[in-house]
Amino acid sequence: MLEQIKAVIFDLDGTLVDSMWMWKAIDMEYLTNKGVGVPEDLGAFQDELEGMGFTETAVFFKERFGISDSLEEIKETWISMAQDKYCREVPLKPGAEVFLRYLRENGIKVGISSSNSRELIQMVLKAHGIEECFDCITTCCEVPKSKPAPDVYLKTAQGLQVPPENCLVFEDVPMGILAGKRAGMKVCAIEDAFSKKQEAQKRELADWYIEDYREILEEEEKREDQV
Secondary structure (H helix, E strand, O other): OOOOOOEEOOOOOOOOOOHHHHHHHOOOOOOHOOOOOOOOOOHHHHHOOOOHHHHHHHHHHHHHHHOOOOOOHHHHHHHHHHHHHHHHOOOOOHHHHHHHHHHHHHEEEEEEEOOHHHHHHHHHHHOOOHHHHOOOOEEHOOOOOOEEEEOHHHHHHHHHOOOOHEEEEEEEOHHHHHHHHOOOOOOEEOOOOOHHHHHHHHHHOOOOOEOOOOHHHHHHHHHHOOO
């Protein structure tokens, strides 16, 4: 999987950290606090949000539910609600830390292309002590179009100074996988309970599918033994 790869780019939520459950809880709590009825099919509602950037999601909430707060106030509320959960309740995905260390030790550049806010991304990386593992962070708020458009991945590759064809993307949902493929990159889908219902689609769209990042290291060991 890592042959010819000079940079690895991760999505954050559901890919690098096990946090998708958290956003479902935050959506419910936020709407309840605003006196807004929670959508009956919350799963279908969250599917609508897939791929949206942080600001784009705030616009969606404001328009859909008639929220009177400004976009900045909505985002600040979400950040405040997410802080404690990110720092205390959200674990890294299986094998993520050892894989990040492996990439660093082998001179492979590492980036993040996320729909989340830069503030929360930096917060969760610091909470897990892995902020030094990343060379570039890009959010969907910093590019013209969110996922499934390739913009955020192309901007990260540019920041890493690595051609798209030499980049490997890790994603947990179809919209993100499509963004990576449209950027001309190889894409590995990662198992996540939140997107379990989309597993067949993820497997079809991605080049690889894993449950644990240590699977990659095991394959690399086998490949090195055969050389």
